[in-house]
Amino acid sequence: MALAEFLQPLAGGFLIGGxxxxxxYFNGRIxxxxxxxxxxxxxxxxxxxxxxLFLLGLIAGAALYEIDxxxxxxxxxxxxxxxxxxxxxxxxxGTSLANGCTSGHGVCGLARFSMRSLVAVGVFLSVAxxxxxxxxxxxxxx
Amino acid sequence: MRYLTxxxxxxxxxxxxxxxxxxxxxKVLAFLDVSDQWDPSLLFVLGxxxxxxxxAFHWTLRRARPVLEPQFHAGAARKGDAGLxxxxxxxxxxxxxxxxxxxPAVALLAAPWxxxxxxxxxxxxxxxxxxxxxxKFRSGETxxxxx
Numbered sequence: 001m002a003l004a005e006f007l008q009p010l011a012g013g014f015l016i017g018g019x020x021x022x023x024x025y026f027n028g029r030i031x032x033x034x035x036x037x038x039x040x041x042x043x044x045x046x047x048x049x050x051x052x053l054f055l056l057g058l059i060a061g062a063a064l065y066e067i068d069x070x071x072x073x074x075x076x077x078x079x080x081x082x083x084x085x086x087x088x089x090x091x092x093x094g095t096s097l098a099n100g101c102t103s104g105h106g107v108c109g110l111a112r113f114s115m116r117s118l119v120a121v122g123v124f125l126s127v128a129x130x131x132x133x134x135x136x137x138x139x140x141x142x
Numbered sequence: 143m144r145y146l147t148x149x150x151x152x153x154x155x156x157x158x159x160x161x162x163x164x165x166x167x168x169k170v171l172a173f174l175d176v177s178d179q180w181d182p183s184l185l186f187v188l189g190x191x192x193x194x195x196x197x198a199f200h201w202t203l204r205r206a207r208p209v210l211e212p213q214f215h216a217g218a219a220r221k222g223d224a225g226l227x228x229x230x231x232x233x234x235x236x237x238x239x240x241x242x243x244x245x246p247a248v249a250l251l252a253a254p255w256x257x258x259x260x261x262x263x264x265x266x267x268x269x270x271x272x273x274x275x276x277x278k279f280r281s282g283e284t285x286x287x288x289x
Contacts, residue, residue, distance in 0.1 A: 009183040012162025013190025019155035020191070021198030026147035028208030029215050031155060033244040038270050046144075053145050054152035055248055061156020062165055063252035072253040073166050083239060084258055085265035088247065090236025092269020095244055097229025102243040103155075105230075106188060111195035112203075112216070116226055123227055124234035131238025132174040142171070 020108050023054070032104020033058075034095035079141065094124075144210045156249060162187040165249045167241025167258070174238055236269075 020031040027050070036051045043051075066072050095101040098120055100109060105124075109117020136142050163169040164187060172181035207213055237243050240262060242250075247266050250259040 006183055006186045009162045009186040010190045012158045012160070012164070013187040013192075014194050015154050015158025015161060016187065017158075017191035017194030017198070019151045019153075019158060020195045021202065022147065022154065023151040024199060024208065024214070024216065025202045026151070026209045027144060028211045028213060031151060033248060034270075037244060037248070037266075038274060050144060050148045053149040054155075057149040057152020057154075058156035058159070058245065058248055059251045061153040061158070062160040062249035063156075064153075065157045065160035066165070066252055069160075073250070073256060074168075075257040076168070079258070081257075081261045084261040087236040087240030087242065088262045088265020088267075089269040089272075090232050090239070090265075091242065091244060091247065092236075092266045092271075093273045094229045094231070094233025094236055094269075096270050096273035097225040098233060099226070099229070101233060101245070102188075102237075103245050107191045107195055108199075110188075110192045111199050113196075120226055120230040123230035124237065127231045127234025128174050128238035129176055131235045132171055132241075133177055135239055136171070136175055137177065 016103070016107060017111070020103070020111070024108075030104060030108045032100050032108060034092075034101040035099065035104050038096050076142070083141065098124075147210060155245070156252070158191075159245055159249050160252070164243075165246050165252070167246070170237075170241040170243075170246070174241070242266075 023029050023031045031054075036054060040048060040051050040055075091101075095104075098105070100106075100117065100120060102124075105114075105117040105120040110121060159165055163183065169181065170184065172179070173184040202208070203214065203216070233243075242262050244266065247262055250256055250263060253259075
């Protein structure tokens with residue numbers, strides 16, 4: 001793989017880390033997407049607006065990049081819609097139960113040298129690798 | 143001001159996700175599928191993000207308080223709980239099937255005409271809501287208290 005192919009993911013990672021740093025520095029909060037989603041409702045009106053603005057910013061940021069690049073993510077033609085819905089449910093339940101996802105445990109947790117987050121990342125990454133193998137190579141779905 | 147920095151942080155996060163390629167489930171699954179033309183680039187995403195955040199967090203948490211709020215809400219190390227491992231495993235299955243973790247799932251709304259969006263996001267919301275309701279029912283406590 002050429003070096004340039006790593007520079008773009010690396011730059012994206014820097015921005016994700018920088019955004020997490022900015023949220024902690026200014027607002028004192030952890031940029032964990034699953035936690036922000038789960039706590040969107042049921043908090044005070046101020047916190048609702050804050051979290052909604054973060055999520056809207058995330059959507060707008062992705063849209064800006066995609067419009068600028070002229071490419072949008074392409075939906076998979078043959079991937080079963082029911083399986084997508086099931087995967088969404090599992091991601092929702094799992095991240096809510098584990099109190100964090102790739103951003104909360106993966107980025108912010110590891111950056112704070114949290115042992116709990118290291119355990120979480122080890123578990124979800126290895127389970128995801130095994131699951132992807134089974135879905136793609138045992139059931140032949142992709 | 144608090145609102146502005148939330149919006150700004152979210153904006154940078156979203157650009158980062160898209161630039162990194164995380165918004166493409168095909169790319170995420172090419173990373174998770176280590177057996178077949180493995181694409182290691184997401185290691186650079188996570189590595190880059192963690193290094194920047196670690197340096198910045200170290201420096202930030204030495205302050206008495208964040209710039210715009212009276213205190214940090216970062217939460218001290220919590221007690222160990224069974225939900226951490228079980229939840230992470232369930233999340234891993236979902237991530238490994240669809241290729242979406244929560245950030246990229248939200249970022250689907252950048253192009254809401256994407257045919258995958260309603261199924262994935264509908265499932266995600268049902269999953270979160272059912273756990274929240276279950277916790278409320280089970281413990282009588284309110285989940286989602288500020289950490």
